[in-house]
Amino acid sequence: MSLDKIFKDPAKVCAYFLAIIGFFFLGKGLIASKGVLAPVVVALILAMLSVPVARKLESWNFPRIWSTVTVLLLNLIVIIGVSALISFQVRNFLDESDDLKKEFYPTLVSIEEFVLKHTPIDRGSMESYKEDFGIEEDNGEDSEEKPDGEEVKENQKGAIEVLGATFGFIADFILMFVYLFLILLYRRKFFKFALLLFPDDKRERYRKPILKSTKLVQYYLGGRLTLMVLLVGLYATGLWISGVENFILASLIGAVLSIIPFIGNMGAYVIALILGVGSGGETDMIIGITITFLIVQFLDTYVFQPIIFSNKLNINPFFVILSVLIGNAIWGIIGMVIAIPVFAIITVFCRNIPELQAFGYLFGNEEKTMKKAGSEK
Structure with a gap:
């Protein structure tokens, strides 16, 4: 239907x-219901990925x-294995953070001197910017010493917030597995x-x-996990x-x-650059990091994918x-991770529902979508 006919009606x-x-x-509504819906959607996507394994086990006469x-x-x-590996590496990095700060400090000083020398920014403005971003130098003297009572209250408040966030994460994690169990059991x-x-x-x-759409999610997530293993090695x-x-x-x-x-x-x-420079890396290391990422991204984009x-x-x-x-705007990091499989499902339905085929054409690659539409006719 043309736009003229639409506006006349x-x-x-x-x-x-x-x-x-x-x-x-x-x-x-999606933003407001993140705490309720996010574990369900993540469990649903994990269930789609896990269905082939469950079917294989059931073909070996495993009860449902x-x-x-x-x-x-x-x-x-x-999940626990990957989380443990990442947390172990992060802990080692934090243990070395003081040494990294000492190694990285001369680089920061050089950058600061370069900015002061080659830009209109003066020393006062630079110190103001550093204070705004919370990176001002620590002279070992507290300009404002708070009473012991206030400091204790702030520490207690911070501890309560950390405990609340931790219990919230654990509750969502448990709920996600409960949903995953029920979705697989009653699929x-x-x-x-x-x-x-x-x-x-x-x-x-x-x-x-x-x-x-189920097979597409399985295909995408399985392929993405394979790619992640390859990328870690490279x-x-x-x-x-x-x-x-x-x-x-x-x-x-x-x-x-x-x-x-x-x-x-x-x-x-x-x-990677920050980690390299922070560990005392020279120009050769920076060049090596850059070449590594260029080669890996080339292989990832034009060979592996x-x-x-x-x-x-x-x-x-x-x-x-x-x-x-959009996924980041709605659900943050979780939204970014599940955005592509969810959008792939929407695209599949748009291509197979006559009233929404225009959107299926818009969301897909033009040449392939046109060929598919022509073959269906």
């Missing part, structure tokens, strides 16, 4: 206007309950419920996108050769941040970035 204009308002309040428990334990072992019931939402004559029509090798002391920590950070397209890669490179994904996601890169930014 007041009912259509009102419908589109109400749809825009509905999306706005949907976003507000025991296959579900086994898959749950496998997920728990993997057939949830699938039949999704089909029952549609009329009898249209159930087979919507059965295909539901199954396809980053660790290159950074070790470059002489970075905390090369394992930098490699893990680089692999984890690769989940976030484009932005994560730049962030990982900056963190085409082989692993084979372009089956078929999502426009513009909307990949946009979905990650």
